[in-house]
Amino acid sequence: MLRRPLTATALGAASVLLLAGCAASGADAADGRIDVLASTNVYGQIAEVVGGDHVDVTSIIHSAAQDPHSYEASARDQLAVSRADLIVENGGGYDAFVDALIQATGTDAPVITAAELSPHWSGDAHDTHATHGDAAQEETAHDDAADGHGHDHVEGFNEHVWYDLHTTSAVADEIAHQLSEIDPGGADGYSTRASDFTASVESLEASLAQLAATHGGTDIFVTEPVPLYLTEEAGLVNTTPDAFSEAVEEGQDVPPATLLEALGLLRAGHAKAVIVNSQTGGVETDAVIAEAKDAGIPVLEFSEVLPDGLTYVEWMQQNIDALTRALGS
Numbered sequence: 001m002l003r004r005p006l007t008a009t010a011l012g013a014a015s016v017l018l019l020a021g022c023a024a025s026g027a028d029a030a031d032g033r034i035d036v037l038a039s040t041n042v043y044g045q046i047a048e049v050v051g052g053d054h055v056d057v058t059s060i061i062h063s064a065a066q067d068p069h070s071y072e073a074s075a076r077d078q079l080a081v082s083r084a085d086l087i088v089e090n091g092g093g094y095d096a097f098v099d100a101l102i103q104a105t106g107t108d109a110p111v112i113t114a115a116e117l118s119p120h121w122s123g124d125a126h127d128t129h130a131t132h133g134d135a136a137q138e139e140t141a142h143d144d145a146a147d148g149h150g151h152d153h154v155e156g157f158n159e160h161v162w163y164d165l166h167t168t169s170a171v172a173d174e175i176a177h178q179l180s181e182i183d184p185g186g187a188d189g190y191s192t193r194a195s196d197f198t199a200s201v202e203s204l205e206a207s208l209a210q211l212a213a214t215h216g217g218t219d220i221f222v223t224e225p226v227p228l229y230l231t232e233e234a235g236l237v238n239t240t241p242d243a244f245s246e247a248v249e250e251g252q253d254v255p256p257a258t259l260l261e262a263l264g265l266l267r268a269g270h271a272k273a274v275i276v277n278s279q280t281g282g283v284e285t286d287a288v289i290a291e292a293k294d295a296g297i298p299v300l301e302f303s304e305v306l307p308d309g310l311t312y313v314e315w316m317q318q319n320i321d322a323l324t325r326a327l328g329s
Contacts, residue, residue: 033055034056036086038087039089039095040060040095040162040304042305043090045059047088049311064303066305082107090113090115112178114167115159119164120161161229164233203313212235215236217235218237219236219238220239220271221297222245223276223288239265239271243255244261262288272327274292277302278301300326
């Protein structure tokens with residue numbers, strides 16, 4: 001049973017005592033460090049790389065057990081947002097709870113929205129995105145998700161932009177820019193670390209180019225659109241019926257005819273690898289996994305959060321290596 005996430009109004013009421021009790025303590029400590037609030041540990045880790053010793057980073061979503069689409073923000077999360085000097089979110093409807101927290105706190109901290117730095121983002125998509133100031137739209141989005149009407153994503157836009165290497169480089173650059181505005185004395189260091197991050201991402205792009213040269217045009221099957229930016233750059237072709245991946249992402253039942261179509265594709269060997277979301281599942285996903293294993297098709301798990309002990313670059317390299325092995329080196 002889905003529980004209704006806290007709206008901005010409910011958050012404000014729930015957190016009055018917490019904010020009152022804590023605002024006079026650590027928030028006033030003049031330690032010279034910058035507080036960065038990230039919606040997920042993916043962006044938190046990038047902020048740590050760029051900020052170095054100058055930042056303290058709090059990532060709200062930091063475990064595979066947490067689902068950003070249905071995350072219920074707490075009063076403690078609101079306190080973290082109220083204290084943040086810089087906020088980094090995904091956007092595109094993926095982590096709408098951050099927008100609610102921003103609206104509830106009235107913070108004037110700069111907000112970096114990764115989706116809006118994506119080369120795939122458009123002005124039309126932005127028009128349909130819930131803005132920070134539109135409380136009614138945000139509350140409706142939260143209610144729809146809680147009632148099982150699907151994720152608050154932008155129609156026609158794949159919000160999983162951290163799998164797009166160009167976007168994460170742009171995020172690192174924007175983090176460096178915003179930190180430099182807050183702390184001009186550290187500007188050179190922020191710029192250098194962002195450049196180093198971009199260089200590391202370019203090595204990932206080289207790995208993808210090599211994968212594309214060897215396996216470009218190869219068919220794959222993905223139960224959700226999570227990894228598509230990465231697989232598309234590798235030249236791989238997604239053969240999943242749209243109705244299948246859309247239903248799984250929305251948490252809805254896959255139409256029986258669509259499930260039969262998907263299983264038939266796997267049975268016929270039209271996909272050389274299957275990619276599932278390690279954080280979600282269901283009867284239809286289990287059926288795909290079973291069919292793939294029966295057909296001898298490798299099944300890979302990609303996640304939506306950064307695994308413990310890995311940097312962003314290490315994580316993406318692991319995903320690329322896993323694809324390379326699955327497709328036969």
